[in-house]
Amino acid sequence: MxxxxxxxxxxxxxxELKRLPGVGPRSAERIAVWLLQxxxxxxxxxxxxxxxxxxxxxxxxxxxFFATDGGCDLCDDITRDNxxxxxxxxxxxxxxxxxSGAYRGRYHCLGGKLSPLDRVSPDDxxxxxxxxxxxxxxxxxxxxxxxxxxxxxxxxxxxxxxxLRGRNCQLTRIAQGLPAGGGLEHADxxxxxxxxxxxxxx
Amino acid sequence: MxxxxxxxxxxxxxxELKRLPGVGPRSAERIAVWLLQxxxxxxxxxxxxxxxxxxxxxxxxxxxFFATDGGCDLCDDITRDNxxxxxxxxxxxxxxxxxSGAYRGRYHCLGGKLSPLDRVSPDDxxxxxxxxxxxxxxxxxxxxxxxxxxxxxxxxxxxxxxxLRGRNCQLTRIAQGLPAGGGLEHADxxxxxxxxxxxxxx
Numbered sequence: 001m002x003x004x005x006x007x008x009x010x011x012x013x014x015x016e017l018k019r020l021p022g023v024g025p026r027s028a029e030r031i032a033v034w035l036l037q038x039x040x041x042x043x044x045x046x047x048x049x050x051x052x053x054x055x056x057x058x059x060x061x062x063x064x065f066f067a068t069d070g071g072c073d074l075c076d077d078i079t080r081d082n083x084x085x086x087x088x089x090x091x092x093x094x095x096x097x098x099x100s101g102a103y104r105g106r107y108h109c110l111g112g113k114l115s116p117l118d119r120v121s122p123d124d125x126x127x128x129x130x131x132x133x134x135x136x137x138x139x140x141x142x143x144x145x146x147x148x149x150x151x152x153x154x155x156x157x158x159x160x161x162x163x164l165r166g167r168n169c170q171l172t173r174i175a176q177g178l179p180a181g182g183g184l185e186h187a188d189x190x191x192x193x194x195x196x197x198x199x200x201x202x
Numbered sequence: 203m204x205x206x207x208x209x210x211x212x213x214x215x216x217x218e219l220k221r222l223p224g225v226g227p228r229s230a231e232r233i234a235v236w237l238l239q240x241x242x243x244x245x246x247x248x249x250x251x252x253x254x255x256x257x258x259x260x261x262x263x264x265x266x267f268f269a270t271d272g273g274c275d276l277c278d279d280i281t282r283d284n285x286x287x288x289x290x291x292x293x294x295x296x297x298x299x300x301x302s303g304a305y306r307g308r309y310h311c312l313g314g315k316l317s318p319l320d321r322v323s324p325d326d327x328x329x330x331x332x333x334x335x336x337x338x339x340x341x342x343x344x345x346x347x348x349x350x351x352x353x354x355x356x357x358x359x360x361x362x363x364x365x366l367r368g369r370n371c372q373l374t375r376i377a378q379g380l381p382a383g384g385g386l387e388h389a390d391x392x393x394x395x396x397x398x399x400x401x402x403x404x
Contacts, residue, residue: 003300004275007268009255016248021236022229033294034223035252036259036268043256046218047249050237053211054245057238066209066238073206092235098205 010036062133064109064126065091074107081105085137085169086144087130087160089113089153097146105144108133113152114159122159130160134169145173149194212238264335266311266328267293276309283307287339288346289332289362291315291355299348307346310335315354316361324361332362336371347375351396 005011010032017028035043060067062075074080074094084105088094091109110125134143143164147153161171177195178187187195207213212234219230237245262269264277276282276296286307290296293311312327336345345366349355363373379397380389389397 002275002279003303004267004279004296005300006297007259007270007272007275009251009258009270010268013251013255016251019244019248020233022232023225027224029294030224031222032255036255042221043252046221047252049211049215049218050245050249053215053234053238056211057209065206066212068209068211070209073204073209077204077206092231094206095208098207101205 006032059091059109059111062129063107064111065094065107079104082141083138084142084144085133086146088146089148089156093146103144105142110156113147113156115152115155125156127160127163131163131167134164134167137169139168140170141168142170142172145171147173149176208234261293261311261313264331265309266313267296267309281306284343285340286344286346287335288348290348291350291358295348305346307344312358315349315358317354317357327358329362329365333365333369336366336369339371341370342372343370344372344374347373349375351378 006014013035014025014028014032017023017031018025020028023031035046056068057066058068059065060072060075063072065072065074067073067075081104084103085108086097086103086105087108087110088097089110089112091111094107094109097103097107108126108130110127110130112120112125114120114122114125134141145157145160147157157173164171175198176191177198178184178191184192208216215237216227216230216234219225219233220227222230225233237248258270259268260270261267262274262277265274267274267276269275269277283306286305287310288299288305288307289310289312290299291312291314293313296309296311299305299309310328310332312329312332314322314327316322316324316327336343347359347362349359359375366373377400378393379400380386380393386394
């Protein structure tokens, strides 16, 4: 007697689902069973939207955000301020900034951050195109470095500052400090130190 | 200026992914971005295996486990013991039993358990086909109720016991007691009570 298992097509589906980020063997099994036991209509929209999105969505050659053949929402928006350019690590970093409503300029997604441990060097990031954008911008464009406050984010910010200095742009960096809604008792020492260093007169 | 968001195809993909069990808005976003940023080859196998599995996999009309057009691994296995029939709630309950290696007979998946709160009545379960299987079996087939030890599992076991009693079968139920590897200090009172009630001479 051989021990029964899922039929081959189910096993193939589970092994594909397992490859998704954050989906372990047990959730993959659960998702597969759910998909198979729910009405037929449930699976084509998912499969179709997968293939369609993959087909038409690509990184914008200018800013690096998600764009379709129809264009890039960010670069095509003529109401945005050309005088400010916000540099972020990942294309997905654009969304929280947009949702905050605090920024109305242009973006440049680097596609990562400098990290010798992960073998990410300046050549792996969209730095040359950033330099070109800054150089072809109007005089005195403000380049806001909106990078993470971890070691790699700091290193990337320092590297960019060095490269962009003297290129006729004003360099700024987003503030570090106490997060909204957090009391002093929950903040770590480094956050408090940076909040103290970044204090402003009121 | 409109706030930028993912392009429409990405939003459609995210909303499909969000419907999967255990996948929240943030994991859906993470999976979608991962799928879009990974090489092209990553998305077709998933889409194809989804559609293919949905196409060829269905519930076996005899035991209720997952079967393909090629047949049912459980029912087609002639080396299995026809003298024992194990009743489980879900088709997926077959797998842990198979993996335990403790059972080599036939299965019957009910497709759920009795639960008035969720409006699951005996008509919603594969009970008539179970009765038919028992009646057409050889004399004295052993029917093992391998149902959960929660309230609904107990109710279902009691209901089945009532229906099957006197139908020329031997009814048994899997043991309840201390789980493997667990000390007494971690067991709840009900488990201990049942472990005590189920004690056997050694």
